[in-house]
Amino acid sequence: MADRQPALRASHVALLSALVAGTVAAPAVLNGYVEDAHWIIEQRPPLAHPSSFGALLLEPYWPRTFGGGVWRPAVLASYALDGQISASARWLHAVDVLWTALAAGLLALLAARLAGPTVGLAAGLLFATHPVHVEVTASGVGRAELMAAAGYAASLLCALRARTDRRWLIGVALGGAFAIASKEHAATLPATVLLIAAGRAIFAGQDPRPEQRAALAAAACAAVPIVCYFLARPLVTGATFAAGGIAPGLKGMGALGRASAMLALSPEWWRLLFVPIHLSADYSPAQVTVATGLSRVHALALALAVGAALVAWRLRRAAPGVAIGLAWTAITLAPVSNVLVPTEILLAERTLYLPSWGAVLALASAGAALPWRPRVKTAVLALLVLAGAARSVARASIWQDDDRWFAALQRDAPRSYRTLWMEGQDAFVAQRWGTGERYLRLAIAAAPDLPGPRDDLAAFYAAAGQWHPAVALLHESLALDSSRSRPWTMLPRALLGAGDTIAAARAAAAAVRRFPGDGDVGYGAIGPLVVAGDCVAARAVALDVRATLTRAAGERVDRELHSCKGR
Structure with a gap:
């Protein structure tokens, strides 16, 4: 995976990754409205017949009869636009395929700008075919993740350009606004602006501190729309941060109790990010166990975290993308970790869409550092990509109808x-x-x-x-x-x-x-x-x-x- 192909450009990486992601997601066009898609989209009069754009902006993501605890105006606006064109579920899924390609292409471009075209291509292809994404690309209600990821990546790409041309700061703010209006995960954007700035310096063999200081303006521009979003959110949902409920098993717990419970569940994150063989549409009690007292699972979780940190440290020079990728994953998991703010779910595959980019960047960077011949590396990458694509395509059909x-x-x-x-x-x-x-x-x-x-x-x-x-x-x-x-x-x-x-x-x-x-x-x-x-x-x-x-x-x-x- 070493960079020996000067003809390979970052734009080529983005285009190829987008095409692969769109191709893998394309079978979802045959799917219908399933489970949550009925209540959020299909049976939603304000989307089928919006009285005005202003009224749509004040509509919560979940219907008010379900509590209305989340606000994602950009996503609802996109669903309303779909409804004006066609009420068919196939049209909905076709648009999701386009969003899938766009998000994957932008994130692949980010990887290529950061780590070079070859590592970027490996990360982009692994991301495009990652099986954990199927719940996002095939369910009909995963568009929030796709739109947020697209805005998130666009903002970070603008932040990289803003280092030499301050006019790109406008793009940072606009991308951040689009991302946070799509999903709350974008609240982590200012932190990743600084992470990517440091990563670019580390990949270049430079001191990251000057780059981070230079990126403070971009981080501030990313933070402005996020702060505005959370100031306006109570007007729609009645709460600044609350997600509308507390996940089963976490009720009555404080932050420390939730942290202990989620630590015991964190091996599931590792498994889904790096060995996504078994997938599920639900990770609730008693399929998973909420354990707060110290147990062997807690010990395993700590061992995994410490082991990952040690590997990242050992490879900090040979493969800096490992540390950067794992840091990205940790940052983007924070909003769904139930520690800072409790949410209605313990675990969900759809919430790993953005964190998985860090996982594949770490994997691609580690692969590039292996002392293997280029042909062997290419063969291993091809095998992983084909296996991921096959698993993803096979999995997508479960959202064809409610019975499946x-x-x-x-x-x-x-x-x-x-x-x-x-x-x-x-x-x-x-x-x-x-x-x-x-x-x-x-x-x-x-x-x-x-x-x-x-x-x-x-x-x-x-x-x-x-x-x-x-x-x-x-x-x-x-x-x-x-x-x-x-x-x-x-x-x-x-x-x-x-x-x-x-x-x-x-x-x-x-x-x-x-x-x-x-x-x-x-x-x-x-x-x-x-x-x-x-x-x-x-x-x-x-x-x-x-x-x-x-x-x-x-x-x-x-x-x-x-x-x-x-x-």
Whole structure:
């Protein structure tokens, strides 16, 4: 992999890497809307018929009914533009292929500018075919990673040019603005501006400190749009940094507790970045274990980190890209590490898209330093690229439809609470009540701090007339999170079914106070209020929510209110 081909240019590296990445991602054009893509894109009226560009900018990434805890206006704008052209999932995925090629090409260009065309080509091809990227390129909801990576790389390329021409600082700021408007991971951009500046000096055999001082202006330009983003974010999401929830198993932990838990999970990062043979759409309890007490896994994680640091130090002169790549990976993993700010997930392959560039740069740099003949190095690189491409193409098909995705989830993560939860839902729909109850109980045991499985099991108990276990589950659910309307909708009628009329009326009154105007909550409260004899409150609730009720629900409310005549 030594640089012996002066005819190879950085632009050639970028173009070839982009073509390979686009070719590997192209089979995803056959995929449909799957899982999260339904709620974020397909069933999203503000995207299909945006009232104005300003309204779109104030729309959270997740629908408000899902909590609306994330703000990615650039991505939503791109989805809205797609919707104006075609509602077809194939068009969505075709555009994602273009974003895949652009992001891979820009990152390959960055590698070539930093480490030279040959190492850049190796890193670019390894990145273009990395199997961990498939969740990003094939799922339909990975565009945030692609757009953020493209803006991130463009900003860094401008930062390199700004060393000799300050006009490029405008590009640094614009690239940073685009990246942070696409995904929060771009908050690390100022740090990587300084890292890349130091890396360029180290590759040239120079002292990195003057380069870093010279790059401070670029880092500041990158920081400006990021600071503005986080200042504006509360206007949309209500929070500056929070991601809308806490991952299962991390609830109630402080930063040190989360750091301990994530340290034990960090070997999964190493495996996915460097040996991505087994892939999964889910890494949740109990498929992975959240361990805070010291264990053998903690020792393994520390050994991996120390070993990587030692290798980087030993190769600091022969292969400086190893240290730079590993530092990049550590920096870009920080936003998804759950240490500084908790997120809703423990691990996800899509969050490794940007960190994986550091991993492949380290791998390519280490390969270039090996005392092997050029033909052997080329053969090994070709083998890795072909294996990665084959694995990626084969993996992409699981996002063709929901059935294939669920089958893959059952195969890849059978112990995950998410898998068990969905299996329980399917079993109840198929009238296999005993199996459904067992699966949902297992899901509750796997993720005891999540209320959702309890809500579903309570709903199924209520449908079967098993009111007392339904009430118990709803109380547990509300103890975990009382801000959601669904358990408040079910609790009054469940209490009424259990024979506790007074408690049912109290729960109904509390529910409508918490969620005034909510049709589902009001519908669930009217019956218990009528039975308790509080017809005035029942009529007031009916008047408040009638416009939101379906015809069948409205007719039932009328029947319930009929008994209030004369009272």
